[in-house]
Amino acid sequence: MKIPEDVRKDIPLTSEVIYFDNTATSLTPKPVIEAMDEYYLKYRANVHRGVHRLSQMATAKYEESRRVVAKFLNARFEEIIFTKNTSESLNLVALGLEELFKPGDRIVTTPYEHHSDLLPWQRLAKKKGLKLEFIEGDDEGNLDLSDAERKIKGAKLVAVQHVSNALGVIHEVEELGKMAKEEGAIFVVDAAQSVGHMEVDVKKLHADFLGFSGHKGPMGPTGIGVLYVNAEFFDTFEPPLIGGGTIDDVELCCYTLTEPPERFEAGTPNIGGAIGLAAGIRYIERIGLGEIERQEHRLVKRITEGLDELEVPWYGPRDLKKHAGVVSFNVPPLHPHDVAAVLDEHGIMVRSGHHCALPVMKKLGINGTVRASFHVYNSLEEVERFLGVMEELVKGVRG
Ligand SMILES: Cc1ncc(COP(=O)(O)O)c(C=O)c1O
Structure with a gap:
C-alpha cells in the first residue's frame, strides 16, 4: 500500500478535514x-x-x-x-x-x-x-x-x-x-x-x-x-x-x-x-505496523521541528525515539481551547484540555495543552498546513 495515499482513499473524511485527533478516536476506513x-x-x-x-x-x-x-x-x-x-x-x-x-x-x-x-x-x-x-x-x-x-x-x-x-x-x-x-x-x-x-x-x-x-x-x-x-x-x-x-x-x-x-x-x-x-x-x-510507526515518526519529527522554529513550547520526550505520534503544546498566553478553535476555523481538528490526565497537567503546572495526534493516514502536507496556520497565529499573539 502507498502510504498515506492509499489509506486516505479508504477514508473519505481525510479529503475534507485535517484530522489530528487520533488519540481521542481515529477515523474509520471503508x-x-x-x-x-x-x-x-x-x-x-x-x-x-x-x-x-x-x-x-x-x-x-x-x-x-x-x-x-x-x-x-x-x-x-x-x-x-x-x-x-x-x-x-x-x-x-x-x-x-x-x-x-x-x-x-x-x-x-x-x-x-x-x-x-x-x-x-x-x-x-x-x-x-x-x-x-x-x-x-x-x-x-x-x-x-x-x-x-x-x-x-x-x-x-x-x-x-x-x-x-x-x-x-x-x-x-x-x-x-x-x-x-x-x-x-x-x-x-x-x-x-x-x-x-x-x-x-x-x-x-x-x-x-x-x-x-x-x-x-x-x-x-x-x-x-x-x-x-x-x-x-x-x-x-x-x-x-x-x-x-x-x-x-x-x-x-x-x-x-x-x-x-x-x-x-x-x-x-x-x-x-x-x-x-x-x-x-x-x-x-495489511498496512504493516512498521509502516505506521515510520509514518507517524516522520510527522512527529516535522511537527516538533516546526514548533521549535516558531518557539512554541511542546511537551513529552525530546528524544523522538521515545515519542509516539502524539504532540502536546501550548501557545501562551492563549488558552488551549482558543488555539483549538482557531485551528478548527482552518479545518484542523486537534484536542485541547487536560486529556483525562489531570495529575500530569498539575505536575507541569499548566491547565491543559493543545494536542495534535496522528495515524498512518496523516500526511506531511497536512503538518505543513498546520504549521502555516500556527505561524500566523503566533504572529498575531506576539505582535
Ligand atoms: C492512555 C489511555 N488510557 C485509557 C483511555 C480510555 O480509553 P476509552 O475512553 O476508550 O475507554 C485513553 C483514552 O484516551 C487513553 O489515552
Missing part, C-alpha cells in the same frame, strides 16, 4: 464499515444461543474476530475478552482482583496515567487499605527505572500505560513487566495508545492483564474494547459481571461458571463492534 454493514444486512442475529443459521453465522464471525485479536496480541483465543473500551477493561481488572488484596499490599503505577488507569486503583486502595505508589519521572514523562525497581520490589500489582495520551512518551513496559514478574507482582498494561500504532505482544510485555479500545489505534468502531487475561488468572480473576452466557449450570440456589472466555462476557456482546474491530486489525496488518 473495509471496517463494510464488515459491520455485512453483519447488520446479511446475518444479523445473536451469538451463542441460536440453532438457526443466522445465529450460527454471527457466532462464527464473532469468534473469528476473537481469533484475529488473539493472534494480533500473541495471546490465546480464550484469553481475549470483549469489553466496551479500555476504561471498562481496566475497571474490570480492579474489581475482579479485589479478593486477592490484603490491607497494606502495594500497587505501583506512574504519575502519567490516564484517569482510567488511576481511579480504579485509587478506589481499590481505599476500599482494601492498600498503598498506592508512583514511580518517579521527569517533566517529559520519562520514568526513573531505578526508582521503578525499588518500588516494584514486594509490590502486589504494577499498572502502567504503554504510551501517554498527554505527553506522547512511550514507556519501557517490557522492562517494567520483567521487574514485576521477577517480584511475583501482577502486571497490568493500559495499551489504549499503543495497539494499532506499534507492536503489542502480551508475552514480550509480560502482561497479565492488558486493555485497549477498538476505536483508537485499530481503526475499529466505538463501543468495543478488549481485555487480555493471562490464562494463569482464570481461577483467581473473579468475573465482575455474571448472568446470561457465563454459566455451565444454574439451580435456584446457585450456579457454576463456564470456561473462559464466555465466563467473562455477561450478556449479549457488541457483535457488530467485534466484527468491525477485527476488520480494523486486518486493515492495520
